[in-house]
């Protein structure tokens with residue numbers, strides 16, 4: 261499932277169409293649940309002829325603005341994908357929305373249909389967007405918020421805590437493992453048992469992994485060899501820091517990966 265950094269990458273793909281007018285709109289698979297927040301015929305009508313004027317990503321959500329008053333929200337779900345295709349592109353089976361511009365097409369496709377399109381109209385961003393929690397790289401995301409959340413969810417293992425979207429929007433399985441590995445925290449440690457110094461380490465790691473992942477993935481879609489990510493799925497994968505064999509085990513139903521030396525159970 262796409263996480264924050266992959267979502268930001270997708271947004272930047274469509275961003276290449278910013279400033280250009282939508283010449284024609286093709287809607288497809290219109291009975292798919294992907295369309296539940298955006299009636300397809302309506303989307304076609306309101307987007308035709310509008311310029312693509314702006315975009316933003318927030319956790320796993322994206323918002324695209326057309327003209328001054330039309331907003332399209334996109335959630336990629338499990339398999340959603342934003343692409344740029346040539347102007348002569350012909351629609352394919354899993355495509356849901358194709359926006360034809362001069363010289364190119366913006367395409368949203370979703371094979372497994374867990375994604376979501378939303379249409380809103382008005383000069384201000386839609387209400388659902390303004391209600392999202394502070395983005396991780398914003399000033400509103402503070403160590404105090406993390407400390408408060410650890411206190412409120414004191415029985416949750418750190419790994420499960422980081423997957424709670426109401427506080428950590430856009431963090432998914434691999435990012436959560438990376439964050440805990442960098443902070444040298446045991447993923448099964450209960451949030452309430454984390455001392456103040458641990459909360460500071462956790463907060464810093466959340467911010468730095470997020471910032472680096474967005475930066476690296478937006479450039480060349482590659483993470484360096486000193487990231488846990490590069491080793492976590494390999495059979496016999498070793499910790500890139502201390503070369504110990506990594507552990508893989510389910511925590512809260514999600515396969516987790518950690519180093520038993522760097523992230524020892526204190």
Ligand SMILES: [Zn+2]
Nearest residue numbers: 499502519522
């Ligand atoms: Zn290690």
